[in-house]
Amino acid sequence: xxxxxxxxxxxxxxxxxxxxxxxxxxxxxxxxxxxxxxxxxxxxxxxxxxxxxxxxxxxxxxxxxxxxxxxxxxxxxxxxxxxxxxxxxxxxxxxxxxxxxxxxxxxxxxxxxxxxxxxxxxxxxxxxxxxxxxxxxxxxxxxxxxxxxxxxxxxxxx
Numbered sequence: 005x006x007x008x009x010x011x012x013x014x015x016x017x018x019x020x021x022x023x024x025x026x027x028x029x030x031x032x033x034x035x036x037x038x039x040x041x042x043x044x045x046x047x048x049x050x051x052x053x054x055x056x057x058x059x060x061x062x063x064x065x066x067x068x069x070x071x072x073x074x075x076x077x078x079x080x081x082x083x084x085x086x087x088x089x090x091x092x093x094x095x096x097x098x099x100x101x102x103x104x105x106x107x108x109x110x111x112x113x114x115x116x117x118x119x120x121x122x123x124x125x126x127x128x129x130x131x132x133x134x135x136x137x138x139x140x141x142x143x144x145x146x147x148x149x150x151x152x153x154x155x156x157x158x159x160x161x162x
Contacts, residue, residue: 023148024123029159041069049150105130
């Protein structure tokens with residue numbers, strides 16, 4: 005089951021994009037695939053993530069994990085929301101630089117012991133780097149859905 009939305013403000017273009025999907029797996033199993041950065045390239049629907057070293061499992065707000073993008077750039081991801089097995093969000097930045105203002109969020113809502121509704125959101129409401137705006141605009145609900153589909157495929161096979 006799919007749920008998509010793109011939200012806009014009165015004078016701004018679409019800056020919050022979200023997609024949801026019901027996945028036939030427990031929240032705990034799905035969350036492990038998200039909270040362990042080394043797993044993220046396996047389900048990334050943007051085809052933007054190349055690799056992340058193992059051993060960076062996110063455990064709290066304030067954690068920072070490092071990811072290498074497919075173009076070779078490195079990103080530090082600053083965790084700003086965290087509830088074990090329920091919610092995780094981070095703001096990426098170039099190493100040692102302030103985050104430019106976009107946010108990736110995952111929310112998991114158990115439906116029953118073996119099914120979970122997962123919502124993936126990309127929010128660039130506070131994006132300050134104009135050079136990143138074209139890439140932000142290109143991050144559509146379809147790309148978020150692709151990540152959800154890949155995540156579902158991995159979690160449902162586990």
